[in-house]
Amino acid sequence: MSDTSASTKIRPFTFEFPDTELEELRQRIEATRFPEKETVQDQSQGTQLATIQELARYWATDYNWRKVEAKLKAVPHFITEIDGLDIHFIHVRSKHENALPVIVTHGWPGSIIEQLKIIEPLTDPTAHGGDASDAFHVVIPSMPGYGFSGKPAKTGWNPERIARAWAVLMERLGYTKYVAQGGDWGSIVVDLMALQQPEGLVGIHRHLPARY
Numbered sequence: 001m002s003d004t005s006a007s008t009k010i011r012p013f014t015f016e017f018p019d020t021e022l023e024e025l026r027q028r029i030e031a032t033r034f035p036e037k038e039t040v041q042d043q044s045q046g047t048q049l050a051t052i053q054e055l056a057r058y059w060a061t062d063y064n065w066r067k068v069e070a071k072l073k074a075v076p077h078f079i080t081e082i083d084g085l086d087i088h089f090i091h092v093r094s095k096h097e098n099a100l101p102v103i104v105t106h107g108w109p110g111s112i113i114e115q116l117k118i119i120e121p122l123t124d125p126t127a128h129g130g131d132a133s134d135a136f137h138v139v140i141p142s143m144p145g146y147g148f149s150g151k152p153a154k155t156g157w158n159p160e161r162i163a164r165a166w167a168v169l170m171e172r173l174g175y176t177k178y179v180a181q182g183g184d185w186g187s188i189v190v191d192l193m194a195l196q197q198p199e200g201l202v203g204i205h206r207h208l209p210a211r212y
Helices: 019-030 049-062 065-073 112-123 159-172 185-196
Strands: 077-082 085-092 100-105 136-141 178-182 201-206
Touching: 019 049, 065 112, 077 159, 085 112, 085 159, 100 112, 100 159, 100 185, 112 136, 136 159, 159 185, 178 185, 185 201
Parallel strands: 100 136, 100 178, 178 201
Antiparallel strands: 077 085, 085 136
């Protein structure tokens, strides 16, 4: 049953980034003081100067944040407090009645942006050549300290704790049967969810096998 007390209420979340902040970021990128060029012709001394300069040029001149922002704003965002920390997440329910809930966890140094492209195929499979039986309700949280989630003020938010928090989140959303998916650090989180065996979790999928 969902917990709707004041401290654990699920709240709609919106965000805005003014042009002044974007311009200030571009100015800081353009003001970067680069190191001297490496003394070799390969990457044995690390990432090459030309690569870093091209990356900085892309972020300062070519990257279109407003385009990404529009994609983010096209889906519903929420915040809820778990274990004293605000957790941000995307939650998109399928129109198909028997859709299976799935919680999808990003990795490092990734973010929820990586998962935006999977939302429509999972929630509306019939529009993408699939069957209604393939449908999912999709939950995509930002890990603590990432994106719009709160930044922990002290240590302790390790993968085990995140795994427990995700189980709380799914219970709070009213899901009594669900699956979990993750890659990179997300794969470790879902592995630990399986080990913790929270009530309601019926299976996991990971795309980066790892030991923790």
